[in-house]
Amino acid sequence: MKNKKICLHSYPDNIPTVDNFSCQEVAVTPPGAGQVLCKTRYLSIDPYMRSQISGRHITASLSPGDMMMGETVSEVIQSNSEKFKVGQLVRCMGGWQEYSIHEPEALSAPITHAYPSYALSILGMPGLTAYAGLMWLAKLQKGNVVVIPAAVGAVGATAGQLAKAAGCIVIGIAGSNEKCRYAVNELGYDFCINRKTDHIAEKLEQYCPNGIDVYFDLVGGKLLHIASERLAIGARVILCGLVAEYNNKDRMAGPAPALWIKSRATVSGLVVYDFEARRSEFIAECLPLFAQKKLKMQEDISIGIEHAPDAFCKLMRGDNFGKTLVKVST
Amino acid sequence: MKNKKICLHSYPDNIPTVDNFSCQEVAVTPPGAGQVLCKTRYLSIDPYMRSQISGRHITASLSPGDMMMGETVSEVIQSNSEKFKVGQLVRCMGGWQEYSIHEPEALSAPITHAYPSYALSILGMPGLTAYAGLMWLAKLQKGNVVVIPAAVGAVGATAGQLAKAAGCIVIGIAGSNEKCRYAVNELGYDFCINRKTDHIAEKLEQYCPNGIDVYFDLVGGKLLHIASERLAIGARVILCGLVAEYNNKDRMAGPAPALWIKSRATVSGLVVYDFEARRSEFIAECLPLFAQKKLKMQEDISIGIEHAPDAFCKLMRGDNFGKTLVKVST
Numbered sequence: 001m002k003n004k005k006i007c008l009h010s011y012p013d014n015i016p017t018v019d020n021f022s023c024q025e026v027a028v029t030p031p032g033a034g035q036v037l038c039k040t041r042y043l044s045i046d047p048y049m050r051s052q053i054s055g056r057h058i059t060a061s062l063s064p065g066d067m068m069m070g071e072t073v074s075e076v077i078q079s080n081s082e083k084f085k086v087g088q089l090v091r092c093m094g095g096w097q098e099y100s101i102h103e104p105e106a107l108s109a110p111i112t113h114a115y116p117s118y119a120l121s122i123l124g125m126p127g128l129t130a131y132a133g134l135m136w137l138a139k140l141q142k143g144n145v146v147v148i149p150a151a152v153g154a155v156g157a158t159a160g161q162l163a164k165a166a167g168c169i170v171i172g173i174a175g176s177n178e179k180c181r182y183a184v185n186e187l188g189y190d191f192c193i194n195r196k197t198d199h200i201a202e203k204l205e206q207y208c209p210n211g212i213d214v215y216f217d218l219v220g221g222k223l224l225h226i227a228s229e230r231l232a233i234g235a236r237v238i239l240c241g242l243v244a245e246y247n248n249k250d251r252m253a254g255p256a257p258a259l260w261i262k263s264r265a266t267v268s269g270l271v272v273y274d275f276e277a278r279r280s281e282f283i284a285e286c287l288p289l290f291a292q293k294k295l296k297m298q299e300d301i302s303i304g305i306e307h308a309p310d311a312f313c314k315l316m317r318g319d320n321f322g323k324t325l326v327k328v329s330t
Numbered sequence: 331m332k333n334k335k336i337c338l339h340s341y342p343d344n345i346p347t348v349d350n351f352s353c354q355e356v357a358v359t360p361p362g363a364g365q366v367l368c369k370t371r372y373l374s375i376d377p378y379m380r381s382q383i384s385g386r387h388i389t390a391s392l393s394p395g396d397m398m399m400g401e402t403v404s405e406v407i408q409s410n411s412e413k414f415k416v417g418q419l420v421r422c423m424g425g426w427q428e429y430s431i432h433e434p435e436a437l438s439a440p441i442t443h444a445y446p447s448y449a450l451s452i453l454g455m456p457g458l459t460a461y462a463g464l465m466w467l468a469k470l471q472k473g474n475v476v477v478i479p480a481a482v483g484a485v486g487a488t489a490g491q492l493a494k495a496a497g498c499i500v501i502g503i504a505g506s507n508e509k510c511r512y513a514v515n516e517l518g519y520d521f522c523i524n525r526k527t528d529h530i531a532e533k534l535e536q537y538c539p540n541g542i543d544v545y546f547d548l549v550g551g552k553l554l555h556i557a558s559e560r561l562a563i564g565a566r567v568i569l570c571g572l573v574a575e576y577n578n579k580d581r582m583a584g585p586a587p588a589l590w591i592k593s594r595a596t597v598s599g600l601v602v603y604d605f606e607a608r609r610s611e612f613i614a615e616c617l618p619l620f621a622q623k624k625l626k627m628q629e630d631i632s633i634g635i636e637h638a639p640d641a642f643c644k645l646m647r648g649d650n651f652g653k654t655l656v657k658v659s660t
Contacts (some may be wrong), residue, residue: 020611059591220587239587254584257569260599262388267597269590 001028005097006308007061008053014247015316016050021068021309029069032050035205036102038074038083040094044120045070045311045324046154047218050246058271068096068308071125072328073116076107083107089116091124096308098328113287122290122297123283125272129240131282133163133216134274137268138236141165144213145232148206149173149223151183151192152268154323157297162286164188165294168214170206173200173223175318178249180319182298204230211235211263220244221252228255231263240270247316258309298322331358335427335512336638338383345646346575347381350545351398352637358429366414366432368404368414370424374450374652375400375641376484377548380576388601398426398638402444402658404436415438419446421454426638428658443617452627453605453613455602456484459570461612462605463546464492467598468526468566472497474543475562477534479553480573481513481522484653487627489546494518495624498544501537503530503553505648512628512651525553541565541593550574551582558585562592568598577646615639628652643655 002025009022031037044323048057051070055061060069072094076084081104084090084144091108092288094100111119121127134140147165150156163170172183172192193203199214204212204226211232217224221244229235237260245252258269275282291293303309308326315324332355337519339352361367379389381398385391390399402424404413409479411434414420420596422436425428439451451457464470476493480486490513493500502513502522510522523533534542534556541562547554551574567590575582590597605612619625630650638656645654 004347056588087532156448181402191389200490217587228574240593242588251586251588254587255545256581257554257584257599258386258572258575258581260597261569261601263602264599264604266599267590267595269587269592269594271591271594274594276343295378 001099001149002026003028003097003099004305005067005095007067008064009063014249016247016309016313018309018313021037023306029101031033031078031080031101034081034089034104035108035280036076036081037078038072038090038092038094038100038102038103038107039077039170040074040098040100041089041303041330042073042117042120043094043096043305043308043326043328044072044124045315045326046126046306047241047243047246047315049312050104050316051242054246055106069093070096071120071206072112073119073157074100084110091222096305099303105293112243117299117325118297120325121296121299122158122295123286124328125176126323127158127286128275128279128282129155129272130159130162130216131286132272132278133238133240133270134159134166136216136219136278137238137270138164138214138216140168140214145167145171145208145210146214146216147171147208147212147227148216148218150218150241151189152179152187152322153218153297154176154297154322155218155240156216156320157187160187160189160296161295162289163214165289171204176193179321202225214238216240218243225255226267228259232265235263235265237265237267239267239292240268296297299325301325301327333429334356334357334635335397335425336635337397337506338394340394341383345605346383346445346577346643348639348643353636361408361410361431364411364434365464365532366406366411366434366437367408367426368422368432368437369407370428370430370635370658371419371643371660372403372425372450373400373424373571373635373638373656373658374402374454375638375656376456377571377573377576379642380398380646381572384576388574389523389587389603399423400426401450402430403441404430413474414440421449424637426459428635447629448627449567449657450655451484451629452488452503452625452635453616456611456653457488458612458617459485459600459602460546461494461616462503462602462608463570463600464489464496464544464566466605467568467600467609468546470496470498470544473496475501475540476546477501477503477538477542477543477557478546478548480548480571481519482628482652483548483650484516485548485570486546486629487517487652488625489609490517490519491625492619495619503535509651516626526611531556531559534571544568546570547565548573558589561589561595563594565593566597567597568600569597590643591595610656629655631655631657633657
């Protein structure tokens with residue numbers, strides 16, 4: 001049995017291209033004592049991976065030759081552990097490959113709901129990120145004016161829907177008219193600003209005349225500056241992602257601290273791994289919303305592990321639509 | 331009776347000089363119905379005044395011709411209000427002048443403790459700033475590693491002593507060896523870094539090998555960047571002053587948000603006026619510390635209102651030593 005895997009081939013200069021990756025085929029080795037062999041069903045493709053390539057992510061740095069890392073929903077196909085049975089679906093860090101071997105502690109509890117791919121988006125890490133940021137850090141309150149850049153990405157789309165469900169006024173920022181229409185018509189955003197064609201500052205003035213209560217930052221860069229100039233008194237800013245700079249060699253400076261003094265902002269750095277222990281709390285809150293169709297997720301699915309580089313480059317160009325996934329097997 | 335007052339004469343280009351101010355003499359008018367006439371005892375000279383001149387402070391913008399504003403300890407010398415009696419000392423926004431007239435609501439309750447000038451420092455606004463930042467926003471805990479730039483200024487000196495009294499490890503940053511010695515020998519700082527001659531980053535590595543838990547920022551600029559690179563996980567950053575940029579025309583950018591994500595920092599903008607309602611709580615906590623001599627304040631006192639510009643320029647050059655005050659009358 002062969003295992004196809006995708007490695008980093010060379011460092012991208014800026015936005016990655018498929019040439020920066022290589023595909024290898026190796027034999028699948030049998031799992032050792034106590035270990036579990038998994039077959040990848042879905043691979044999650046996320047912006048943070050660019051940051052791992054730059055050596056700037058807290059989880060790992062990747063060098064040419066290294067296999068790309070990533071979270072997967074995988075099927076147990078051989079188990080030397082009493083804890084897992086063949087046929088069970090689990091969440092794990094399977095990486096960009098078709099098969100992976102794990103210690104049982106590295107696997108999630110079996111996925112029991114009927115939407116396994118959603119364990120990588122709205123009911124998974126992006127969902128937990130959105131929930132932890134809005135509810136636990138920003139302490140979202142009914143009536144808050146919430147602004148979400150990357151409005152239809154995996155984290156942003158969840159955050160937008162959670163904020164609407166909580167009775168907030170929600171303004172998105174996205175990269176195309178199509179995405180903006182989707183944000184308003186499908187995700188329930190009150191307004192969505194096209195960051196490429198609209199005058200963002202003017203639109204924010206128009207939509208948030210009394211300022212922004214919560215800015216859920218996934219992007220950094222200029223948008224963070226523009227939003228920081230329009231915060232309401234007592235605003236909360238969640239710093240969670242820096243897509244705008246992932247492809248740059250240098251880190252961008254932050255907004256002038258004076259803006260955050262003026263608004264008495266509380267600015268919180270969010271790393272989702274810190275909230276792992278509270279994942280079940282989040283799932284318990286979100287499953288009913290999901291059942292009531294108040295939470296949904298557009299998925300942007302490529303088929304076959306060899307298309308993971310394509311999918312990642314598309315995400316980095318902002319050309320994805322919804323949560324980027326690779327369907328690796330059925 | 332004549333009232334000498336100091337007005338802004340021209341906008342400073344950078345660090346102000348005495349030429350930017352003018353002194354005028356006008357007749358003292360009698361107080362109107364219900365009003366109170368006060369004679370200034372002490373005028374507080376504070377860094378935020380530079381920000382008022384630049385039009386960037388939340389309280390007011392000053393233009394040439396305007397009298398300089400400022401908090402004073404003043405004596406009631408004529409009262410048309412039942413609430414105040416001649417001879418009482420009060421805190422008020424008397425401004426840079428010898429006499430001021432107020433509505434009774436604009437005066438503090440009479441000062442009853444024996445240290446009236448301290449109502450402008452350790453038991454006044456700078457003290458409340460330090461207390462609110464450390465205790466209410468940063469939720470200081472015993473054993474925290476606390477770094478305080480402007481270590482011997484009015485806010486910094488109070489913060490340093492409060493943090494020591496709370497059982498923290500406290501590192502100051504100051505502008506001369508004399509100030510550093512004072513910080514360690516008199517205020518009880520564990521260490522103090524000379525920002526002009528020491529390698530600040532190296533010293534912080536040495537004194538905070540496990541990172542900074544609380545950074546009480548009064549300065550902004552480069553020091554904020556350097557400190558943000560060395561935060562412990564869960565650090566709190568209090569944004570409270572921007573002395574480093576008060577004399578610049580442009581606002582400086584903030585640290586890279588990535589640093590705050592990495593450390594899961596909570597960054598809070600502090601405006602002391604928001605905590606006015608809790609002033610008595612702060613006084614109740616600090617008076618005993620003060621009585622036990624765990625809180626003291628070096629005062630840098632000039633005599634006569636005509637020396638207020640001098641005192642302010644000295645403060646802006648960083649040449650003051652302790653809380654800058656003008657003794658206007660006895």
